[in-house]
Amino acid sequence: MANYYNENTIIYLDGKFVKAAESKIDLYSQSLHYGFAVFEGIRSYRTTNGSTQIFKAKEHYDRLKHSADSLRLPYQYNSEELIEATYEVLKQNNLQNAYIRPLVYGPSNMSFNLNTESHLTIQAWEMGAFLGDKLLRIGTSTFQRPNPKGFKITAKAAGHYVNSILASYEAKDLGYDEALLTDMNGFVAEGPGANMFFEKNGKLFTPSLGNILPGITRATVLEICKELGISVEEKFFTKEEVYGSDAAFFCGTAAEVIGWESLDGIAFNKDWNDTMGKKVQDAYKAIIVANK
Numbered sequence: 001m002a003n004y005y006n007e008n009t010i011i012y013l014d015g016k017f018v019k020a021a022e023s024k025i026d027l028y029s030q031s032l033h034y035g036f037a038v039f040e041g042i043r044s045y046r047t048t049n050g051s052t053q054i055f056k057a058k059e060h061y062d063r064l065k066h067s068a069d070s071l072r073l074p075y076q077y078n079s080e081e082l083i084e085a086t087y088e089v090l091k092q093n094n095l096q097n098a099y100i101r102p103l104v105y106g107p108s109n110m111s112f113n114l115n116t117e118s119h120l121t122i123q124a125w126e127m128g129a130f131l132g133d134k135l136l137r138i139g140t141s142t143f144q145r146p147n148p149k150g151f152k153i154t155a156k157a158a159g160h161y162v163n164s165i166l167a168s169y170e171a172k173d174l175g176y177d178e179a180l181l182t183d184m185n186g187f188v189a190e191g192p193g194a195n196m197f198f199e200k201n202g203k204l205f206t207p208s209l210g211n212i213l214p215g216i217t218r219a220t221v222l223e224i225c226k227e228l229g230i231s232v233e234e235k236f237f238t239k240e241e242v243y244g245s246d247a248a249f250f251c252g253t254a255a256e257v258i259g260w261e262s263l264d265g266i267a268f269n270k271d272w273n274d275t276m277g278k279k280v281q282d283a284y285k286a287i288i289v290a291n292k
């Protein structure tokens, strides 16, 4: 497994800055047994003037609160104080290009009664920008995304990721780089940890909200398209519409903007460098390191 921390790593835990190596989790935590926890995935970047900047910090912490509220996990924080704590974690660990993982988890509670307390931790580790130029071979999964009638689909809840991991394992077993999951109606939904767009006839398309995690990067891509004059339509569509189209890409905090080579072995028509996705990728690359 990767090295996320060492004996010097500092994390934020319930209002204090403490050593990761000395922190313990309660083995009776409801989160460990039932996956009942919420989290975020955030990135910070070294900007063009050398400062460290957390990208879309408020959006991520606002979503963390939304996720906690969705699961009725006690949440007594405001985004501003947590952003401040996150900058302190980055500083104490000497990190600039980092992946930041806030997690809200439950106390010991084996019952299905409401929690009266929760814990919050913020961890961070080095992660370089990867905006890959290696294109992804994607395979449609036999696993569908959770039905929104069975889950709080707009919450970034830990338990949802059992679905993501199963889909990713399956795709890799079949020789693909990553999976594409459909929704409960068979329409294209998203990747295990990223939203998707595809290009056809001079236009981009992305799945409508409803059965997907409303990604912060997805929203950023929509803003970029507006600025660049690229027209985007949000709609429900099948994988057959994506087959043999001009191009497609994933977008997400960790994935950033990354193009696809093929879907289910069917290549895209355009060279990635000639696509709208590449224009979006270049714009995204500039935004994440721009000083605000």
Ligand code: PMP
Pocket: 041, 156, 164, 190, 191, 192, 193, 194, 195, 212, 213, 214, 215, 216, 217, 218, 251, 252, 253, 254
């Ligand atoms: N969908 C899923 C299932 C995800 O886990 C993520 C990553 N948080 C995304 C989409 C992309 O979301 P964001 O752009 O906010 O990172």
